[in-house]
Amino acid sequence: MTQETERVTIRVKRYIPEGDGQPFFQDYxxxxxxxxxxxxxxxxxxxxxxxxxxxxWSCRMGVCGSCGATVNGTPRLTCETLLKDLKTPMVTVEPLYNFPVIKDLVVDIDDFMKKLQSVKPWIIRETEKPLKEGEFLQKPEEMDLYKQFSACINCMLCMAACPVYASDREFIGPATGALALRYILDTRDEGRESRLSELTGKGGVWDCTFAGDCTVVCPKNVDPARALQRLKFESINDLVKTILMPGLKK
Ligand code: SF4
Ligand code: FES
Structure with missing residues (x-):
C-alpha cells in the first residue's frame, strides 16, 4: 500500500447470522x-x-472504546490505527477474538459486562456523610495511586489478547482486574474486601500467567498485567495481616 497506488484492499471477516451461519472473508x-x-x-x-x-464506533477519537477489532491479527482501536502504519497492501479486519460474534465485526460483550459488575466498579462507602458536609476530598498524590488504571475505556482489546481468557472463559480477565484495582486503590473507597474476595476466587487473578499480551495491546497505557500482579500482592498482604493481626481492619 503506497500513496501512488491510491487504493487499499480491506479484507473483512464477515458473519451474517441470517445466512448459512458460516463466516467468510470479503475484499473491498x-x-x-x-x-x-x-x-x-x-x-x-x-x-x-x-x-x-x-x-x-462512536467517538472516532479513542475515547468510547467501541471500535475495537482485530487488525492484521492484533487487537486495535480502528479509529486510531492509521492504514499507512500497517505497511501492508491488504489490511485484514476481523472481530475481536475471544468474544461470540453477533454480526460481522460486532461482538457480544455480555460476559465482560457481567464480570465488570461482579467487582463493583464504583465507590463503595460503609457509611455516607450528609451532602451538606461536602465532597470526600482527595490529595493529588492519592489520585496518582489509581490514575493510570482509571484511564481504561472498556475497549476489551486486552481481553481479546489474553491467552488465559481464550482458554478459560471463567477467568475474570485483565480489564476487570484493572478496573477493580482502580477502586481498591481509591482512598475514598471501602469496598476492598468484597472486591478482593470476588477477584481471588475461581477464575480470579491467580489464574493469570503474566503473559503480558494485555498490556502490549492496551491503547491507554493502563498496564492491566501489572494490575493483576498488584491484586495478587494485595490479596497476599491481606491474608498475612489476617493471620498475624486478626481483627485488624485492612
Ligand atoms: S485495560 Fe486497556 S485494553 Fe483493557 S479494556 Fe482498559 S483500555 Fe482497553
Ligand atoms: S470510535 Fe471511540 S474509541 Fe474508536
Missing amino acids: SVPFRSDMVVLDGLIYIKDHLDGSLTYR
Whole structure:
C-alpha cells in the first residue's frame, strides 16, 4: 500500500447470522489517503460499497472504546490505527477474538459486562456523610495511586489478547482486574474486601500467567498485567495481616 497506488484492499471477516451461519472473508477496494485510519476505510465501505457491513464506533477519537477489532491479527482501536502504519497492501479486519460474534465485526460483550459488575466498579462507602458536609476530598498524590488504571475505556482489546481468557472463559480477565484495582486503590473507597474476595476466587487473578499480551495491546497505557500482579500482592498482604493481626481492619 503506497500513496501512488491510491487504493487499499480491506479484507473483512464477515458473519451474517441470517445466512448459512458460516463466516467468510470479503475484499473491498478503498481509495487510500495517508491520513486514513482503519475505521475510515470501514465507513467508506458502508457508505459507498456495501451498506450491509456491520461494526461499532462512536467517538472516532479513542475515547468510547467501541471500535475495537482485530487488525492484521492484533487487537486495535480502528479509529486510531492509521492504514499507512500497517505497511501492508491488504489490511485484514476481523472481530475481536475471544468474544461470540453477533454480526460481522460486532461482538457480544455480555460476559465482560457481567464480570465488570461482579467487582463493583464504583465507590463503595460503609457509611455516607450528609451532602451538606461536602465532597470526600482527595490529595493529588492519592489520585496518582489509581490514575493510570482509571484511564481504561472498556475497549476489551486486552481481553481479546489474553491467552488465559481464550482458554478459560471463567477467568475474570485483565480489564476487570484493572478496573477493580482502580477502586481498591481509591482512598475514598471501602469496598476492598468484597472486591478482593470476588477477584481471588475461581477464575480470579491467580489464574493469570503474566503473559503480558494485555498490556502490549492496551491503547491507554493502563498496564492491566501489572494490575493483576498488584491484586495478587494485595490479596497476599491481606491474608498475612489476617493471620498475624486478626481483627485488624485492612
Ligand atoms: S485495560 Fe486497556 S485494553 Fe483493557 S479494556 Fe482498559 S483500555 Fe482497553
Ligand atoms: S470510535 Fe471511540 S474509541 Fe474508536
